[in-house]
Amino acid sequence: MIDPVTGGDEGSREPELRPLHQRAITLWRLTTLGRGALITAVVLGGELAFDLPVPTGVLTTAAAVLAVAAAIVIPPARYRAWGFALRERDLFLRRGILFRSTSIVPHARIQHVDTRHGPVDRWLGLAGVVVFTAGHRGAIITIPALEADEAEEIRDRLAAESGVGDAV
Amino acid sequence: MPSEGRRLHGFTVVSRGLRLGRQLIVPAILGGASVGEGFGAAAQWTLVILAIPSLAIAVAQWLAFRYRLEDDELIIDSGVLSRRRRVIPLDRVQNVDLKRSALERLAGVAELRLETASGGSDAEAGLAVLSLDEAHALQAELRRRRAAGVARASGAAPDRPDGAGRDAIGPQERSVGSEPETLLELSFSDLAIAGATSNEAGLIAAGLATGVEILDDLGGLRQIDAWLESVFTQGAALGITGALLIGTALVVGFIILGWLVSIVATVVRFWGFTLTLAGDDLRREYGLLSRHQSTVPLKRVQAIRIEQTLLRRPLGLAALKIETAGAGPQQRENAQGGGAEAYVPITRHSDVGRLVRAVFPDARFESVAMNPVHPVSRRRSFVRLAVPIVLAAAVTAWFDTAGLAAAALLVPAWFFARAQYRARAWGRIDGYAIVRGGVLTRTNAVIPDRKVQTLHLWETPFQRRWDLATLMIDTAGGGSAARAVDLHRPTARQLLLTLASDAEAARRKELERRPHLSR
Numbered sequence: 265m266i267d268p269v270t271g272g273d274e275g276s277r278e279p280e281l282r283p284l285h286q287r288a289i290t291l292w293r294l295t296t297l298g299r300g301a302l303i304t305a306v307v308l309g310g311e312l313a314f315d316l317p318v319p320t321g322v323l324t325t326a327a328a329v330l331a332v333a334a335a336i337v338i339p340p341a342r343y344r345a346w347g348f349a350l351r352e353r354d355l356f357l358r359r360g361i362l363f364r365s366t367s368i369v370p371h372a373r374i375q376h377v378d379t380r381h382g383p384v385d386r387w388l389g390l391a392g393v394v395v396f397t398a399g400h401r402g403a404i405i406t407i408p409a410l411e412a413d414e415a416e417e418i419r420d421r422l423a424a425e426s427g428v429g430d431a432v
Numbered sequence: 433m434p435s436e437g438r439r440l441h442g443f444t445v446v447s448r449g450l451r452l453g454r455q456l457i458v459p460a461i462l463g464g465a466s467v468g469e470g471f472g473a474a475a476q477w478t479l480v481i482l483a484i485p486s487l488a489i490a491v492a493q494w495l496a497f498r499y500r501l502e503d504d505e506l507i508i509d510s511g512v513l514s515r516r517r518r519v520i521p522l523d524r525v526q527n528v529d530l531k532r533s534a535l536e537r538l539a540g541v542a543e544l545r546l547e548t549a550s551g552g553s554d555a556e557a558g559l560a561v562l563s564l565d566e567a568h569a570l571q572a573e574l575r576r577r578r579a580a581g582v583a584r585a586s587g588a589a590p591d592r593p594d595g596a597g598r599d600a601i602g603p604q605e606r607s608v609g610s611e612p613e614t615l616l617e618l619s620f621s622d623l624a625i626a627g628a629t630s631n632e633a634g635l636i637a638a639g640l641a642t643g644v645e646i647l648d649d650l651g652g653l654r655q656i657d658a659w660l661e662s663v664f665t666q667g668a669a670l671g672i673t674g675a676l677l678i679g680t681a682l683v684v685g686f687i688i689l690g691w692l693v694s695i696v697a698t699v700v701r702f703w704g705f706t707l708t709l710a711g712d713d714l715r716r717e718y719g720l721l722s723r724h725q726s727t728v729p730l731k732r733v734q735a736i737r738i739e740q741t742l743l744r745r746p747l748g749l750a751a752l753k754i755e756t757a758g759a760g761p762q763q764r765e766n767a768q769g770g771g772a773e774a775y776v777p778i779t780r781h782s783d784v785g786r787l788v789r790a791v792f793p794d795a796r797f798e799s800v801a802m803n804p805v806h807p808v809s810r811r812r813s814f815v816r817l818a819v820p821i822v823l824a825a826a827v828t829a830w831f832d833t834a835g836l837a838a839a840a841l842l843v844p845a846w847f848f849a850r851a852q853y854r855a856r857a858w859g860r861i862d863g864y865a866i867v868r869g870g871v872l873t874r875t876n877a878v879i880p881d882r883k884v885q886t887l888h889l890w891e892t893p894f895q896r897r898w899d900l901a902t903l904m905i906d907t908a909g910g911g912s913a914a915r916a917v918d919l920h921r922p923t924a925r926q927l928l929l930t931l932a933s934d935a936e937a938a939r940r941k942e943l944e945r946r947p948h949l950s951r
Contacts, residue, residue, distance in 0.1 A: 276929050353936045364896070366889040368928060370936040372943070373885050398757060399885030399906035401913040 279356050281347025287388045288346070288409030292339035294384055300331020348407055350421065355395060357405065369405055373397045374426035377419045381412070391415035395422060437500030437509065441563045443541045444497075448490040450535070456483050499559060501573060506546065508557055520557055522578045524548045526732045526756050527774075530567055534721040542567040546574075547756075575727075579711070612710035615790055616779060618702065626751070626778035627698030628691065629743035631872055636697075637690025702777045709790055714754065716774055728774050732756045733791050734883045734909030738784055738876040745874065750784055752776035754791060755909030788878060795864050795878065802857040802868060808898045809856060809918030813849035815894075818842055858903075858916040858927075863938060865905060865931060867914040877914040882942045883907045884935035889928050891921070903927060 304327040311320050341361045349356040355369040380392040392408040393415050410418065456479045489512070498509045506520045529545040536542060543560035544567050562570065618626075667678035703720030714728045737753040744750060754774040779787060785797055821841045828835025851871045859866040865884075867877045888904040895901055901924040906913040919927065 276926075276933060278925065278929065354932055360891075362893050364891040366891075366925070366928065368887045368932040370884070370886075370932060370939060372936055372939040397885045397906075398908040399913070400908065401904065401906050402886055402888050403906060405886070 279349035279351055281349050281356075281358060284343060284346050284348075284407070284409045285390060285411050285414070286343075287390055289339045289343050291384055291388055291390060291409050292342060293335045296335040296338060297331060300328070300335065304328045304331060350418065355405070355422065357407065367402060367405060369395055369397060371422070371425040373399075374422060377422045377426070379412075379415045379419045380406070385409070386412075393418050393422070437498035437507065438566075440494060440497055440499075440559065441541050441561050441566070442494070443536070443539045444494050444561050445487075445490050446539075447536070447561060448494075449487050452483050452486050452490070456480070456486075499557075501570070501577070504577060506557060506574075508559075518557065520546060520548060522574060525574070525578065526729070528571060528574060528727040530571060530725040532564075532719075532723045536561060537723060540564050544570060571727075575713070578729075612708045612715070614706060614708050615787055616705070616707040616776065616783065618705040618778065620699065620703075622778055623699045623702050623705070624695050625747070625749065626702070627695035629741055629747065629749060629778075630694055630698065631741045631743075632694055635690075636693050637686045640690055640693065641686050698777060705777065707776060707787070714774060714791065716776075726774060728754065728756050730791055734907040735877055735879045735914070736788055736791060738788070738878070740781075740874045742872055744778075748781040749778055750781050751778055752784065752787060755907070757908035792864065792878065792880060794862075795880075796861050800859045800861045800866060802859040802866070805853065805856040805858070805916065805918045806898075806900055806920040806923075807853070808900060810849050810853035812894060812898060812900065812918060813852045814846055817845035817849060821845060853918075856917055858919070860927075863934075865914075867905065867916045869915065869917060877905075879905055879907060879914055881931070881935045881938035883909070884931065884939075887928055887932050887935070889924055896921075901925070903931075905931065 304324060307327045308324045310316075311323055316323070338361070342359075345361050345364065346359045348358070353371055355371070355374075356367075357369075358364065358366045375396045375398055377396070378394040380394050381390075382392075385391055389412055390409050391412040392406050393410065395405045395407075397403045397405075407415075407418070492512045493510070496510060496512050496515075500507050504522045506522065508518045508520075510516050510518070525546050525548055527545075527547045529543075529547075531543045531545065532541070539561075540563060541561040542564050543558065544562055545559070546557040559567075559570070663678055664675070667674040670677075700720045702718045705716070705718040708715045708717075709730075712730050714730055714733070715726070716728075717723070717725045733754055733756055735755045737755065739751045739753065740749070741751075752775070754776070756774065776787070788797070789795060821838065825836055825838040825841075828838055848871060852869075855869050855871055855874055857868040859868075863881050865879045865881065867879070869875060884905055885908055886906045888906070890902040890904065891900070895918070899921045900918045901921045903916040903919055903924050904913050905916075916924075916927075
């Protein structure tokens, strides 16, 4: 509906979005499976501990199947929904499969920028960038799953652009 | 680390002790009484004995606490075992509050609180308690040094070439020496009306009813209990109508009582409320028993909320919340008195413009045209209410066909949805965004572009279906972020982009004009 950026007044148009790194899908599959395994274990424990009206194993199997299904279906959809753009004067992000949100962080409002390397991120060679503002709601914004070098580059760039003051 | 600087007033220990007493001994007595004789007494003694070392710690903490002003910084040393030094640059201070509880007034002492934008759970620097003279002296000194710091940072301000432009900035650049201007004074009747028209009256009534119930459970109110019982038996003797009548009378009684409590509480809390503009600072003073004096630098104001409760709207009355950065979530919960929001309990609607302009002198509200949100919003609001009503009606009808009567709630739900749609609107004037909403309490949020932190657009699956979106404008202010709910999606997207670029531009302009802000 709105043309991608072709020069001119960049700020008033929706930018062309950059995707996250493809391995984000793997990262989210692993975290979803991990969480699913935890839930399955709790369900299994519950089944063993209490006498339930359904045969033992049914609920555990259901939980495991749901976890695997979620790990297959959700991460690619989430990957497709994610996009961001480093614009001249702000950071633009869009994310969310069902509940979609679009955020803009003006550079002058960035308090500081971090990169975040979780254990799984590191193993996959990924890193996230975390942007902090002085606001209250939606004040901390994360771009997850970028290539580690790219994340550092983005962090440095945002930090450099934000060097205009932090007083509120 | 050498301990220099001044100590707090000795009354600190007394007030700490009294607070301990409130926290430990009162529950001990109440709890003990409800548990029963033998065990209760033991519990009481345990708590009393526990209080003794705490008192000793309070004395040690008082001895260890030192503060001093050095150049542009307030330095506080504290801590008995692990020493802590806190250095607060004065130009980062958001609010300065002076508070005196009834007891502190008798003792001639005061609490001084300084807040910065860090948003921690406690005030950045709480000096509790100082002698009154010391507190006033420190307050004046803080003001003087902050002003001096600002003047120095702006350089040779008076002979800058853009002197004409400075006038447009208005009071934010007024010299500190200028005469304070009284913006608002509230009389007894103003406050009584404020209490009578607040939405809280109903809440207080509910609170009172629960309170009576709890006391009843604790066996504290045997007489009331007996009285209620006799009333109920008499009512029951009259049959179902009698019981209903008694029930209604009790509810009405609680509502009237809650109303009275709300009036008294407001009058006591905000007694002698004055709002003054002194140089670059907005000052409030209020309180009958505990007296508050708070100072908010104008340039720190993040947003203003104009709130009108249901009862205040026809009377042409409103309350104002002047939001500043610098208080944690815990404080925001009960921020009515100070901290994150400088609260103006009531004012005539015709005065609102004058007050807002005192804070935001460049706002041109005459030109504002409020835009309604998308009409589909009404349908969405109604569906959101209707779904639980229909479900509840269906479930109750399963047991008894009379349950279908619950579906009658759909009628008020439809009116509520319509009211909600009419309440929602947004507007844009040069340099400011205005967002309106709320049925029970109608809120107009005025947000300067230069204070916008981040902007967000939310789209739920249902909103996407009807091509709607919610725009959220976040500031560092104490209240919740302003939301323009259910805008037409293309409008919302365009507004998001426009606001973002205006916010960035306004922020840069402000930094160029007042470079000291960037420090």
